[in-house]
Amino acid sequence: MPVTAYDWINIGAAIWLFAAWTGYARFARHRARTDHCLASVLHIYRKSWMIEMLGRQNRIADTALIASLERNVSFLASTAILIIAGLITIMASIDKVYLTISALPFANESMSPRQLQLKVILLLLIYVYAFFTLTWAMRQYGFCAILFGAAPAHDAQIDDEDRRRYAISTAKIIDQAGHSYNYGLRAYYFSLAVLPWFFNTWLFISAVAIVVGVLYRREFRSSTLQALLREIKQRETTETHADS
Template sequence: MPESLMMAFSWLDWLALGWFFACWAWYYEYSRRRQRSKRCLAGVMHGYRYDWMRRLLGREARIADATIMTHLERNGAFFASSTLLILAALFGLMGTTERALLVLADLPFAASSPSRLGLELKLLLLIGLFIYAFFTFTWSMRQYNFCAILIGSAPAADEKDSTPGLRKMFAIQAANVIDLAANQFNYGLRAYYFGLALLAWFLHPLAFILATAGVVGVLFRREFHSKTLKALAAGRDLDITFRGILQHEETTSESLKSQNK
């Protein structure tokens, strides 16, 4: 590593940067492993997406389903366009680092004597982070396009060649594709969260460390311990229980009819 690059940051800056990447990598891997769990937002929403695709196959008119897919795609388009504006602002800031150094030097809690190279490297890291967010949002948009095509190609409700096994397989695979699109959208939002933590580095590396820990804590709570998760999981459990009761009643009724005969 060049000596000038090593001198651009203090040992505390390097520690904060390593902490930042370690926290992001840990949370990514942890959430990926827990994705199919019933007690996380991704796992609960997968069940709802499967139910959505399964019930879609029983409907003749699917205009509402296509409208929902268009709305989901527009969310990604909004964030992708916003990311381009942020990137334009960051590239513009790269040309005014001298003025930015003066502004940072006047902040009461900013680190002492920030260097121009250090500031430029921080800006480049922010630029790289939002470039990653842009690619994830645009990939999410494309995947939602694929989901719209899947809805258009779904077997009709009265199609004779469509077997129950084929319908079930279609619902599973369509729900998986929607999951992939939603995951990419979540990765882009997660980049925004960590981008906010990275802004604290411009003040002080300790603020950067605390902000990174705070972002991980917020993401962890919302994904695995939020009230929204509890409500979604409760609704899912009640739906499964109610369907089980109905199935049991139908089976009991059929057995009683056969005995009476």
């Protein structure tokens, strides 16, 4: 079949999706080195958490927190599997799905069954990526549980520097698990941006831009971030007064 102008617009829209997705991921990593964001601030809290954990005799609460984080990731990974199964089912009956979508208000009359199939495949690939990323986050939280079990006792005769080094290393693993979880969440966000594509290509392009804006605001300009920063600054002020 010859490639139409509408096909080229859709190809450009797909390129725009991946350019916005990967571009924002690169921007967020670079910006986090010079500006506060949720990831960088949470790293400070994770280090503080691990230092406090090593000083506690009873660490049941700490292991419960890790288990809770792992359950959150597990829920999204399980959901991704269900969505993948549903998308595969749609692929098997694409003609019926096409007729159903065509009957909806504001349906895109220029879309062919082949184009619909390609859009479903794109969604399928996004959720496959989300599944692999989220399951990797689950494994890393499992590694954290092992590190908790191997952590030195609160009264162990070890240097403070060794204790701090162990705490920072454990916090780094939790950080990596958090990053993988974040990547999986972004896949969910961008998959929702694909849904308007079934009705209008330009609406899809706008939805991708809106998702990027939402991600930026939540990670770099949210009220939650400001609250976390205020707490850190308050701790620093208290420690400064105590030292003086």
